[in-house]
Amino acid sequence: MDFTVGILLVTFLLSLLALFVFIASMAKGLFGSGGAAAVQIFDEDELGTVEDPAATQAQRGSLQRAMDPGQQAEARTSADVAARRRADQSSSLVVGVCLTLSVVWLVLASFAGLISSIKLHSPDWWVGMEWLTFGRIRPVHLNLVAYGWCSMAGIGVALWLIPRLLKTELVGAKWALIGGGLWTLGVVAGTVAISTGHSDGLEWLEYPWQADILMIVGGALVGFPMWLTLLRRKVEHLYVSVWYIGAGLLWFPILFLIANWPGLHFGVQQATMNWWFGHNVLGLWFTPLALAASYYFIPKVLGKPIHSYNLSLLGFWSLAFFYSQVGGHHLIGGPVPSWLITISIVQSMMMVVPVFAVAINQHLTVLGNFRALLYSPTLRFIVLGAMMYTAASVQGSLQALRSVNTVTHFTHYTVAHAHLGLYGFYTMIMFGSIYFIMPRVMKWEWPYPWMISAHFWLVLVGFGVYFVGLSFGGWYQGLAMLDKDTPFMDTVKLTLPYLQARSIGGGLMTLGHLVFAAHFFMMGWKFGPRRLGAALLKPPALLPRIGKGARA
Amino acid sequence: MSPPGPPKSESRSAPHEGSHASSGAGRFEMDELRLVVGSMVILSGATALLVVLPYLLLRDEPPPPGLKPYTEQQLKGRQVYIANGCLYCHSQQPRDIAQAPDALRGWGRAPVAGDYAYDTPHLLGTMRTGPDLLNIGARQPSRDWHLGHLYQPRAYTPGSTMPPYPFLFDVRQGAAQAGETVVTLPPAWSRPGQVVVARPEALALVEYLISLDRTYPALAPLPVPKKAPS
Numbered sequence: 190m191d192f193t194v195g196i197l198l199v200t201f202l203l204s205l206l207a208l209f210v211f212i213a214s215m216a217k218g219l220f221g222s223g224g225a226a227a228v229q230i231f232d233e234d235e236l237g238t239v240e241d242p243a244a245t246q247a248q249r250g251s252l253q254r255a256m257d258p259g260q261q262a263e264a265r266t267s268a269d270v271a272a273r274r275r276a277d278q279s280s281s282l283v284v285g286v287c288l289t290l291s292v293v294w295l296v297l298a299s300f301a302g303l304i305s306s307i308k309l310h311s312p313d314w315w316v317g318m319e320w321l322t323f324g325r326i327r328p329v330h331l332n333l334v335a336y337g338w339c340s341m342a343g344i345g346v347a348l349w350l351i352p353r354l355l356k357t358e359l360v361g362a363k364w365a366l367i368g369g370g371l372w373t374l375g376v377v378a379g380t381v382a383i384s385t386g387h388s389d390g391l392e393w394l395e396y397p398w399q400a401d402i403l404m405i406v407g408g409a410l411v412g413f414p415m416w417l418t419l420l421r422r423k424v425e426h427l428y429v430s431v432w433y434i435g436a437g438l439l440w441f442p443i444l445f446l447i448a449n450w451p452g453l454h455f456g457v458q459q460a461t462m463n464w465w466f467g468h469n470v471l472g473l474w475f476t477p478l479a480l481a482a483s484y485y486f487i488p489k490v491l492g493k494p495i496h497s498y499n500l501s502l503l504g505f506w507s508l509a510f511f512y513s514q515v516g517g518h519h520l521i522g523g524p525v526p527s528w529l530i531t532i533s534i535v536q537s538m539m540m541v542v543p544v545f546a547v548a549i550n551q552h553l554t555v556l557g558n559f560r561a562l563l564y565s566p567t568l569r570f571i572v573l574g575a576m577m578y579t580a581a582s583v584q585g586s587l588q589a590l591r592s593v594n595t596v597t598h599f600t601h602y603t604v605a606h607a608h609l610g611l612y613g614f615y616t617m618i619m620f621g622s623i624y625f626i627m628p629r630v631m632k633w634e635w636p637y638p639w640m641i642s643a644h645f646w647l648v649l650v651g652f653g654v655y656f657v658g659l660s661f662g663g664w665y666q667g668l669a670m671l672d673k674d675t676p677f678m679d680t681v682k683l684t685l686p687y688l689q690a691r692s693i694g695g696g697l698m699t700l701g702h703l704v705f706a707a708h709f710f711m712m713g714w715k716f717g718p719r720r721l722g723a724a725l726l727k728p729p730a731l732l733p734r735i736g737k738g739a740r741a
Numbered sequence: 742m743s744p745p746g747p748p749k750s751e752s753r754s755a756p757h758e759g760s761h762a763s764s765g766a767g768r769f770e771m772d773e774l775r776l777v778v779g780s781m782v783i784l785s786g787a788t789a790l791l792v793v794l795p796y797l798l799l800r801d802e803p804p805p806p807g808l809k810p811y812t813e814q815q816l817k818g819r820q821v822y823i824a825n826g827c828l829y830c831h832s833q834q835p836r837d838i839a840q841a842p843d844a845l846r847g848w849g850r851a852p853v854a855g856d857y858a859y860d861t862p863h864l865l866g867t868m869r870t871g872p873d874l875l876n877i878g879a880r881q882p883s884r885d886w887h888l889g890h891l892y893q894p895r896a897y898t899p900g901s902t903m904p905p906y907p908f909l910f911d912v913r914q915g916a917a918q919a920g921e922t923v924v925t926l927p928p929a930w931s932r933p934g935q936v937v938v939a940r941p942e943a944l945a946l947v948e949y950l951i952s953l954d955r956t957y958p959a960l961a962p963l964p965v966p967k968k969a970p971s
Contacts, residue, residue, distance in 0.1 A: 200790070226771075309870065312894070312904045319908045324826020386824030390862040419773060427771045435773070436780040443784060447792065456857040458795040460865050465791035473784070502771070509780055513787030522836040523865055524852040526798065532790065595840055599832055599869035670869065673842035677872050678900055684870075685902075 196528050207510065226426035227494040230354065230485060232269040238492045242628035243566040245638050252564035256491055272356050272423075279358035280349050281630045283366045287345030288623055288630070289713065290373055294337025296706050299699040301330035306695045310688040320384035328383050328395045335393065335470065336404065337376045339611065342619040343478035344369065344411055347434045349626050350485055351415050354431050355422035361414035368410025375403030391459070393467040394448055401449040405442060412438040429501040430481035436509065437477035444469050461525055464516035471610060472512030476578075479618040480508075480547060483575050486625055487554055490568045491561060496553040504546030511539040518589035521598060537589030544582040551575045566641045570621030573649070577613030584609065596671065601684060601691075602663025605656050612652060612698075620644070620705070627712060636717020640708040644701050651697025654690055662687025804858035807957025811859055811949070818949025821942045822864070825906065832866035833875040833953070849876035853959045871903055878954040887947040888924045888939050896930040909943035912936070 228236065239252045305327040307314060315321050352359045359365070379396030382388065388395040396404070415438055419431065427435075447453075448466035488495050495501060517525065517533030555561075555572055562569050584606055587593050597603055624641065628634055635641060662684045669680040711717065804810075811819065822828070835843035837851035844850060852875060857863060866873075881887065889896060892910050894903040910924065917923045917936045922944060924937040931937075939947075 196794070203786075308904060309902060312902045316905050316907060319825075322825055322906070322908075323904050324829055325824075327829050328826055388823055388826070390823035390828065390864065392828075392867065427773075427776070432771055432776055435776050439777065439780055440784055447788065454796075455861045456799065456859075456863055457854040457865075458792075458799045459861060459863045460857075461795045462792045463863065465787070469787070506779065506783075509783045513783055514790060516791050519867065520865070522840050522851075523834045524854050524856065526795065526854075529791065529795065591840075595836075599867065601870075603867065671841055673845045677846060678898065681870070681902055682900055 197531070200532055226428060227488075227498045229424055229426050229428040230430075230489055231492070231494070232273065236492060236494070239490060239561070239565070240492065241490050241565040241567045241625060243624035243635055243641065244564060248564040248566075248638075252490075252561055255560040255564060256493070256558060273353065275358050276352035276356060277349075277629055279362055280352050283359070283362050283369060284345050284349040284626065285630045286366060287341050287348060287369050288627065289709070290369065291338050291341035291345060291619075292623075292706050292709050294333050294341060294376070295702055298330055298333035298338050299695075299702045301326050301333055303692065303695050303699050305330050306688070306692045310685050310692065319386065325384055325386070325388075328388060328392075329380055331393070332379060332383065332395055333376070334611065335475075336372075336379070336396070339475055339615060339619070341369070341372070342623065343475065344372075346482050346619065346622045346626065347415065347438075347478060348411070349630070350430055350481060351418050351434060354428045354485070355418060355424055357418060357421055357423045359414060360417040360421060365411045365414045368407045368412075368414075371403050371407030371410065373407075375400045375407060378403060389449075391463050393470060394463065396449075398449055398451050401445065405446060408442055408445070412442065429484045429495065429498075429505070432505050433477035433481035433484070436505075437474050437481075440469070440473040440477075444473065457524055460520060460523065461517065461529060464519040466516070467519065468516040469513055472508070472515070475611065475615050476508070476512070479574065479578070479615045482618050482622045483551060483571050483578075486567055486571050486622060487551055487575070490565050490571075490625070491554065491558055493554060493558075496550045500546050500550045504543045504550065507539070507546065508543035511536045511543060515540065515589065518594065521589075521591060521594045534589050534591065537586050540582055540586050544579060544586075548575075548579040552579075566635075566638075566645070567621045567625040569645060570617045570624065574614050574617030574621065577609060577617060581606065581610040581614050596667035597663065598667070599670070600663040600667040601659050601687070602667060605659035605663055608652070608659075609656055613656070617648075620648075623709075627709070631712055631715075633712055633715050634717065635708065636711050637708060640704055644705040644708070647701030647704060648698050651694045651699075651701060653694070655694030655698065658687045658690030658694060662691075799854050802855050802858065805853070805855045805957060805959060808856060808858060808955070809952075811952060814945055815949045815952045818942075818945035818947065818952075819864075821909075821946040822949055823862070827874075828864045828866045830866075830868055830870035830903070831872065831874045832869055833873065834865045835873050835875055843873060846872065847876075847880050848873040849879070849955060850959065852955060856955045856959065871901075874950070874953055875955055876953060878951040879956045882951055884947050884951065885925050887950055888922070888943060889926050889930075891943055891946065892924050892926065892937055893930055896927050906943070909940050909946070911938045911940060913938065 237256070239249065239256050241249065241252060244252060304315070304321065305323060308323045308326070312323075319325070348359065348365060375396070379400035382397050382400060383395050387397055389397055415434065419435060444466055448462060454462050484495060484501065514536040515533050517530045518537050521530055521534070523530075552575070555568075555575075562572055588597055588603075588606060597606075624635065665687075666680050666684050669675045669683060670677075834852055835848040835850065838844045856875075857865075886897065890898070890903075891906050893905045894901040895905075913936055914934055915936065917938050922939045924939055925931075926937065
């Protein structure tokens with residue numbers, strides 16, 4: 190008892206102390222306007238100039254007029270153009286490979302998810318094969334999403350952003366390429382292991398250690414080039430996105446290594462470790478990667494710096510501090526020390542600080558320019574993703590409260606919430622980023638803009654059906670389970686229509702992914718009527734200047 | 742409201758030669774050292790709290806006197822439980838009666854850390870698409886029921902959404918051989934002339950399920966109150 194009080198007291202005092210140190214270190218100029226670091230991402234003439242390689246010429250003209258009707262762009266200096274060209278060229282091969290692999294994983298993961306979903310309401314469907322049983326195809330889905338699609342896409346986007354943000358070439362691109370290959374082998378090995386019944390049995394940590402080693406070595410080969418590039422930067426200020434990517438690249442390997450260490454963890458301690466990892470892989474790996482992308486692409490597409498540099502500073506450090514301690518809220522009501530759960534609940538609520546810091550910063554940058562969403566495919570996905578980040582985070586904080594968690598724990602509501610985070614937020618931002626990046630990597634435009642629209646609306650409507658259906662179903666399931674007079678079987682039966690709705694939503698999402706993947710590979714084979722050429726490869730005088738009205 | 746445009750004169754693109762004056766005196770500026778030190782300190786704190794401290798606290802937690810270690814056969818069954826992902830639908834952690842009516846459903850008392858002394862990897866679970874299983878062995882000790890239920894859950898629980906596990910069984914025409922365990926199905930689900938024989942995996946899994954019984958008192962000297970005061 191004394192020990193518990195002591196721990197709580199020490200934690201409280203440390204948190205308070207950290208907060209004061211933090212505030213003191215930023216006492217000056219807090220919440221000021223962007224400043225030099227915020228405009229780091231723009232070249233000399235780019236402020237006020239919209240950019241979205243995924244948009245058509247007409248869309249770009251409209252986008253520019255929506256942002257600034259009277260814009261007269263100056264010519265860019267040739268030094269800037271050359272630097273950007275070198276940065277993009279240094280990363281294009283490895284980025285292209287990573288993003289291509291991620292799209293393949295996305296499609297496979299979608300089918301695994303759809304099969305799992307159908308099996309939940311039609312249990313006698315496809316039962317003959319071991320590898321397709323629900324208990325295997327579901328973790329296959331989760332791991333393909335997390336380590337296949339999300340990690341690969343995030344790594345690809347980070348590899349592309351880092352040289353751009355540091356105005357230098359990617360160091361050791363070929364090592365990153367080998368790393369991406371090893372990581373992929375790890376995902377393949379892990380998936381085969383789960384399918385054949387060799388799972389480690391811990392959620393988010395199902396891959397056996399043999400597959401983990403491939404991923405750790407592969408991840409290191411991807412991470413070191415990025416950090417080496419960081420150390421050779423040619424810019425004075427580190428842009429916000431660099432903090433998130435740099436920290437995420439340090440955090441993830443440590444989390445993954447400690448969590449997967451064979452023979453180290455036991456019993457209930459393993460459960461606390463499991464959710465320390467399970468939540469940190471979201472908070473300290475996926476979230477930083479997606480926030481890095483949105484902090485770059487929102488201002489870049491709009492041609493307008495991020496609202497406040499210091500707000501992003503607050504957002505970054507408070508995210509790191511609070512997010513890293515929330516894992517215990519997955520064990521509310523479980524056989525773990527209650528001080529641990531209490532700390533996690535408090536820190537879950539404190540997560541509103543970084544969330545609102547990011548929300549204010551990003552939404553205020555977009556505010557007043559919502560018409561830009563009509564024209565920019567990139568922005569449409571990313572702004573939607575940023576909104577879902579706010580929604581998912583606030584929902585997550587509330588869900589950590591004991592009273593709410595008592596209803597939602599052990600139900601499909603949690604699954605819906607997880608998808609709001611990793612799909613509504615993360616995946617949407619990755620879609621937007623890929624739409625921006627691939628024309629630069631391939632030097633080829635997206636061939637069919639209608640396919641981008643079809644992708645957007647399919648996944649938006651599909652996800653809406655998925656999330657609303659499953660959230661209601663899960664909530665009612667939770668309430669029914671708390672009613673002692675409701676037989677357990679009734680809690681199963683009442684979820685069936687919601688689970689069917691989820692399969693329909695999931696089906697639409699899968700269809701959207703197929704459209705996206707088809708479009709992606711059509712671009713890869715250079716289908717389509719129009720050729721963009723590398724805008725940056727043309728001499729500045731011939732550079733198509735958007736903003737002088739629609740190009741006739 | 743448009744944000745103030747940044748001064749165009751700043752030397753953003755000139756490498757190495759930018760001046761710190763542009764960033765404002767006394768402003769906290771992020772650099773590599775702050776990034777590495779800050780992110781590592783924070784992660785260490787969280788790890789100490791959520792991983793190391795539970796490790797130190799629970800390392801010497803003795804198993805309750807009523808808890809027996811798993812037999813080899815039960816451990817084999819536990820692997821079958823893991824391999825087929827039972828944990829994605831079944832928790833093994835009834836909640837306290839003060840929080841939820843789990844005990845009234847027959848799922849057992851709220852567990853303590855010692856109840857999991859032999860559980861590595863842990864299988865606490867996060868989902869109750871099906872019922873909690875921490876005390877399934879006490880609730881349903883029949884081997885025949887478990888075998889038949891694994892073969893076709895809906896033969897025993899109408900409306901169940903649990904998948905059947907035909908690959909844990911051999912279905913044959915004719916009689917079973919000596920030493921084989923025949924699954925006795927309800928009449929409506931059995932076919933004349935056909936036998937369903939449990940494979941070793943199914944038998945091991947059932948041994949594990951039946952071993953799940955934490956009905957012994959959690960703490961011997963303390964009386965367990967009927968209604969928790971808080």
